[in-house]
Amino acid sequence: MLFNSYGFIFLFLPLTFFIYFYLLSKRLTTGAKGFLVFSSLFFYSWWNIAYLPLILTSMLFNYIVGNSLNSNFKTIKISKKVLLILGTIANLSLLGYFKYSDFFIENFNLALGSHIELLHLALPLAISFFTFQQIAYLVDSYRNETKEYDFLNYALFVTFFPQLIAGPIVHHKEMMPQFASKWNAVKNYTNITTGLFIFSIGLFKKVVLADTFAIWATNGFDKAETLNMIEAWATSLSYTFQLYFDFSGYTDMAIGAALLFNIRLPINFNSPYKSLNIQDFWRRWHITLSRFLKDYIYIPLGGNRKGEFKTYNNLLATFLIGGIWHGAGWTFVFWGFLHGMALVIHRLYSKLNLKIPVILAWFITFNFINITWVFFRAKEFEDAIKVLKAMFAGDLVLNYHWQEKLNFLNVNFGPWLQNIYANNDIFTWLVVAFIIIFSKNTSYYMNNFKPSYLNISFIVLISIYALLDMNKVSEFLYFNF
Amino acid sequence: MKNKRWIKLYFIVPAIIISMIFIINFVVDPYSMTVYNILKIPNKFARDDRVEKVSKLKTSPKYDNIILGSSRVYSSNPLMVTKYLGGTTYNAGVGTARVEDHLGFILLLAKLDKLPKNLIIGLDFYSFNSELETNKYFLKNKDLNFLNKRLSNESYISNFLSIDALRASYKTLKNFLKSKKSKPRFDENGASQNASKIFAYQPDEAFSKAPFSEAQIDEEMKFIKTISYSSISKKRVSYLKQIIKICAKHDINLYLFLTPLHGQLISKIENDKELYKKLRSLKNIIKSQTPYYDFIQHSQINDNPIYFNNLTHTTPIGGNLIYAKIFNDKNISFAKDFGIFVEQDN
Numbered sequence: 001m002l003f004n005s006y007g008f009i010f011l012f013l014p015l016t017f018f019i020y021f022y023l024l025s026k027r028l029t030t031g032a033k034g035f036l037v038f039s040s041l042f043f044y045s046w047w048n049i050a051y052l053p054l055i056l057t058s059m060l061f062n063y064i065v066g067n068s069l070n071s072n073f074k075t076i077k078i079s080k081k082v083l084l085i086l087g088t089i090a091n092l093s094l095l096g097y098f099k100y101s102d103f104f105i106e107n108f109n110l111a112l113g114s115h116i117e118l119l120h121l122a123l124p125l126a127i128s129f130f131t132f133q134q135i136a137y138l139v140d141s142y143r144n145e146t147k148e149y150d151f152l153n154y155a156l157f158v159t160f161f162p163q164l165i166a167g168p169i170v171h172h173k174e175m176m177p178q179f180a181s182k183w184n185a186v187k188n189y190t191n192i193t194t195g196l197f198i199f200s201i202g203l204f205k206k207v208v209l210a211d212t213f214a215i216w217a218t219n220g221f222d223k224a225e226t227l228n229m230i231e232a233w234a235t236s237l238s239y240t241f242q243l244y245f246d247f248s249g250y251t252d253m254a255i256g257a258a259l260l261f262n263i264r265l266p267i268n269f270n271s272p273y274k275s276l277n278i279q280d281f282w283r284r285w286h287i288t289l290s291r292f293l294k295d296y297i298y299i300p301l302g303g304n305r306k307g308e309f310k311t312y313n314n315l316l317a318t319f320l321i322g323g324i325w326h327g328a329g330w331t332f333v334f335w336g337f338l339h340g341m342a343l344v345i346h347r348l349y350s351k352l353n354l355k356i357p358v359i360l361a362w363f364i365t366f367n368f369i370n371i372t373w374v375f376f377r378a379k380e381f382e383d384a385i386k387v388l389k390a391m392f393a394g395d396l397v398l399n400y401h402w403q404e405k406l407n408f409l410n411v412n413f414g415p416w417l418q419n420i421y422a423n424n425d426i427f428t429w430l431v432v433a434f435i436i437i438f439s440k441n442t443s444y445y446m447n448n449f450k451p452s453y454l455n456i457s458f459i460v461l462i463s464i465y466a467l468l469d470m471n472k473v474s475e476f477l478y479f480n481f
Numbered sequence: 482m483k484n485k486r487w488i489k490l491y492f493i494v495p496a497i498i499i500s501m502i503f504i505i506n507f508v509v510d511p512y513s514m515t516v517y518n519i520l521k522i523p524n525k526f527a528r529d530d531r532v533e534k535v536s537k538l539k540t541s542p543k544y545d546n547i548i549l550g551s552s553r554v555y556s557s558n559p560l561m562v563t564k565y566l567g568g569t570t571y572n573a574g575v576g577t578a579r580v581e582d583h584l585g586f587i588l589l590l591a592k593l594d595k596l597p598k599n600l601i602i603g604l605d606f607y608s609f610n611s612e613l614e615t616n617k618y619f620l621k622n623k624d625l626n627f628l629n630k631r632l633s634n635e636s637y638i639s640n641f642l643s644i645d646a647l648r649a650s651y652k653t654l655k656n657f658l659k660s661k662k663s664k665p666r667f668d669e670n671g672a673s674q675n676a677s678k679i680f681a682y683q684p685d686e687a688f689s690k691a692p693f694s695e696a697q698i699d700e701e702m703k704f705i706k707t708i709s710y711s712s713i714s715k716k717r718v719s720y721l722k723q724i725i726k727i728c729a730k731h732d733i734n735l736y737l738f739l740t741p742l743h744g745q746l747i748s749k750i751e752n753d754k755e756l757y758k759k760l761r762s763l764k765n766i767i768k769s770q771t772p773y774y775d776f777i778q779h780s781q782i783n784d785n786p787i788y789f790n791n792l793t794h795t796t797p798i799g800g801n802l803i804y805a806k807i808f809n810d811k812n813i814s815f816a817k818d819f820g821i822f823v824e825q826d827n
């Protein structure tokens with residue numbers, strides 16, 4: 001079930017909300033939580049019920065291992081470290097089997113000239129997210145940083161539907177106390193207004209902005225055989241905005257929906273395209289993934305504690321893992337490598353204490369991100385090279401309507417956006433996108449939202465627009481990761 | 482403002498506005514999604530050709546000749562077929578028809594026990610594109626849809642809850658209020674553009690037309706390659722085979738032809754290596770199944786814009802020339818090179 005579907009908006013969400021609080025009003029706390037877990041699993045199964053046993057088994061396994069790792073359990077006979085390694089391997093194996101089998105087989109076949117058939121497994125929805133979440137839980141249990149949570153709260157932590165499919169990647173420390181708190185068992189109208197406001201903004205971002213840019217990005221990357229320079233830039237920028245509005249739109253809807261249940265999910269985006277350097281970008285983009293990579297990969301590798309060279313190595317390794325986490329393909333690895341290298345260069349550069357003008361810093365950072373997204377998006381290196389080559393060495397073609405006025409320019413005139421099936425509207429949308437990325441973000445509204453006639457008028461307007469534009473329902477990009 | 486008031490407004494205002502939009506779109510029903518037509522609007526913004534033609538076939542007596550095809554076919558004169566073959570003819574061409582539409586009509590005619598003696602089918606090159614989805618009006622037409630695939634409920638609802646539908650409702654209502662007695666889309670023989678009244682083979686001598694522009698050619702190429710013409714649809718080839726089988730089984734004379742494209746577009750396709758490969762491949766596939774008439778060839782007619790409304794649609798006169806060729810009218814000597822009869826041996 002998608003957040004941007006009529007089924008979710010008009011049936012699932014309101015029904016779950018009312019039944020949950022009805023049960024709580026009758027002091028049936030356990031029943032209410034059980035109902036929320038059931039609803040979340042129903043939400044998950046809507047996509048494909050075949051994978052329901054998978055998430056249930058994974059949840060049960062990690063709960064048992066996590067509790068065994070907790071120092072309060074004295075009954076286990078193997079060392080805690082061995083148990084942690086086994087638990088982590090089990091999680092990674094599950095992820096590896098479903099997500100990376102074909103990637104390994106393909107490369108194995110390529111290297112050894114063998115012909116092992118690909119498995120063509122469907123990637124179970126949310127597997128990357130719930131695996132990471134649960135590995136973090138195991139590591140923290142090993143470090144004695146978890147408490148003895150009951151299974152229902154644990155199940156809710158893993159399956160809570162707003163964050164189940166595509167994050168934010170939540171941490172048990174920030175979620176479990178909220179599920180256990182009695183203060184959260186009553187309807188909170190401040191949370192409801194804020195939640196509805198943020199949910200509606202997310203819906204608009206996804207349905208109106210991301211899905212509009214998606215058409216041009218898909219045409220440019222997947223369908224066009226050749227691109228001129230303007231088409232190539234329009235393609236890359238379209239994807240840059242599609243990805244941001246799609247993922248941050250999803251996250252906003254998740255945050256908004258969770259707030260209705262009095263659960264505050266962590267902020268995942270903090271205006272990332274305002275970043276002035278690459279380090280700044282990773283503090284603002286997919287914040288919960290960056291946090292996970294830092295806490296559970298970069299720091300255990302040694303972080304910056306073992307000298308400069310080792311720090312650079314650790315940074316690069318962390319980003320290579322981040323790259324492959326996003327998808328089983330060399331383009332993702334290369335994207336991770338580019339970002340890792342950029343962080344290393346930024347670190348080296350920072351030592352020189354040189355100051356770059358703010359606008360130039362933003363321009364360089366934004367363009368670096370825009371260019372590297374090309375590798376992230378492209379299905380094959382060839383597609384990425386097609387777009388990049390056209391961005392920097394493509395023919396400059398201008399609209400043939402301008403030929404009379406601009407004939408003095410030594411460029412070609414013709415159908416200038418036809419390969420991406422676009423018209424001049426694309427420029428209006430790009431301007432709108434730039435305005436939005438510099439506007440106040442969800443994080444601001446989460447903390448400063450006050451109901452007013454102005455914001456209700458605004459939200460009603462964009463909600464109606466989004467609802468009327470939902471006839472082109474599409475999946476969220478991060479469902480694939 | 483208090484939170485509770487804000488929440489009330491959040492739900493009530495959109496609910497009222499959206500309900501109103503739904504009601505307007507449902508009552509006007511610009512895409513003919515329902516069978517009701519509450520306002521009895523004869524010509525809707527996006528009328529459903531399939532509903533109209535299916536209803537005509539159901540209510541009319543059995544025709545001797547049936548023409549099937551897309552908009553490239555429905556503007557041809559069915560009475561020309563009557564002129565050559567005798568009997569009664571109905572042009573059952575519908576907009577953006579794919580091969581599944583043709584098969585759907587034939588299966589329906591079989592079910593109604595109204596299979597004709599002669600079946601003339603115009604096939605479009607673009608419609609064999611495997612990336613091209615089945616037409617949604619075909620999917621929602623219970624009489625034609627033999628695939629048992631349905632539009633999802635969500636896409637059904639979204640047709641009443643979309644900005645496009647609202648815009649279409651507005652245009653439909655505006656047209657309806659302006660001229661309640663506007664002419665129907667198709668005449669009683671199923672032809673559009675007054676084609677049933679046009680029997681000429683040549684336009685007025687004075688009539689001339691400039692070549693099509695590069696922009697028009699690019700636009701049509703974009704249409705043919707919708708998404709990308711990655712391969713010939715195997716499914717659609719199998720539907721074609723089914724049609725041929727049904728015709729053989731019921732002794733129906735099948736006249737198959739590839740609908741004409743204008744010469745400028747043919748040249749453009751010839752220069753597109755991949756697309757040209759697909760065109761040749763399609764021609765070979767059809768040839769291997771049944772003889773047919775190939776009108777995607779350079780000729781005096783194909784290369785002359787006066788016989789074309791646009792690069793892929795002939796005028797009714799162009800349509801007359803197609804029938805003259807198929808039915809071997811020896812009086813039409815000036816169009817000799819228009820269309821080639823193709824069978825396995827040549």
